Amino acid sequence: MRIPGFDYQRVTVADGVALNVAVAGSGSPIVLLHGFPQTHLMWRHVAADLVADHTVIVPDLRGYGDSDKPAEAGPDTYSKRTMAADIVTVARTFGHERFALAGHDRGALVAFRAGLDHPAAVTHLASLDVLPTLDMWDVMRGVRAAVGYHLFLMAQPAGLPEQMIGAVPDAFFGSFLDAWAQDPATIPADFRAEYLRASREAVTSIVADYRATATIDVAHDTADREAGNTLRMPVTVLQQDWGAALGYDATAVWRAWAPDLDHRTVSCGHFMAEEAPAEVVKAIRSLLTR
Template structure:
């Protein structure tokens, strides 16, 4: 059993015939689902959830393939598609008694949130995405030597076998590398939380790789289909991210603006793990979104 937070109530929720998720819930009021990123679990939201729980029911699942949630084998390339994972979130919300909910995601969770907003616009009242670009745009802006910052994207995009073998040979070094280089404040992820993240990742190498592999395959196809159809996010959208555009040479706000009709785009000075480095700022941004 992975680490838990005392203020959360924990639930096991079936989202498919063979998949159940570990879901932490706290607070009361209108529902807000918070989705973690890589290489983390729901624990990344511990500070933000404590703040928002004063007036919201805060729901923090471990994504399928991560943490204490089930890790089904990816038999056909769709098991870890963001479409499948977005449907998981609708199932979680409905199981807890909510037909509509606000949704915020960080990193991988933000890609799930983005897909949920496109696939389930009748379910998502507000949408926040932290420190990502939509999958299709992400691949478009990665080029030349600057793409080396995303080496893990290319590694885990390879066919099953080699990526899993390489990562499983030294998982703490691999996953710990990102915990080290993506933060501006190492103290934001204390030793016990870091240990919990690494333990969870050790037991999830195939499913984490499958999640990333989907983003180089079926997730791109889904984004391409929506772009071709002119589909956009219709709910209020807030994006918080580091100034990737300055480093890689693109206009992040413009890229997001092509997907969202009601967008607030904010560049932050914290590192990638902003919910842990600057939880008050993230909570304030989410409150501002929910007031729109």
């Protein structure tokens, strides 16, 4: 499946890994990064609006969708640092040294790392419904952490998580599409089937991505926190009211990382680019004027 009106290319990044990338439009560039358990297609509504006056670049992350899924050679293979470097390479391939970046879920963690590692490249950053890695692990405590059971499952050493998920991949990945959407009907059956196909074919790499978030990504974020590094660009965060649900101050958590912050709570479900695309577009367009 493709986003109508977009051209598709395979862009080679580090170690010969090739990413599936959709691109269209002209004007100042913005890169859109998808989340779990989805592909670049989750951005189809938002991309169709932004392309009117921006160059819009929409890749599948390494290990997801129709991008390459390299074997986990070490903790760096799926670190957010590596995945962020992939995105900088993609933007440069299309001639853009500087670009805005919006990410959802896993893609938001990649965007966060790109903002810290490549501040000269990322002009604006939008994060949809995720917490920075260190803060996520900090708030996932007690029975309230049950909502994130998959984080703990996929943090385990290689072997058992892949076998368990691979035994019932459609039930596993489909459960998140059902539980996290306020209205599952906003993900049509054909897109749901595509997300399930792509995830079914990427069990090993998806688990490796999550395992990195419990290991090397923690080390990278800890080093930045200890060094006092923050996101230097304007940042917009759209989140469900997880602060109220899990007992923390979401705005304060984000402001510690992003001094120039616009934090907004949304009323839709997790898959907001599909459930409330107009609201997402409005927030991104507002961010780009800052």
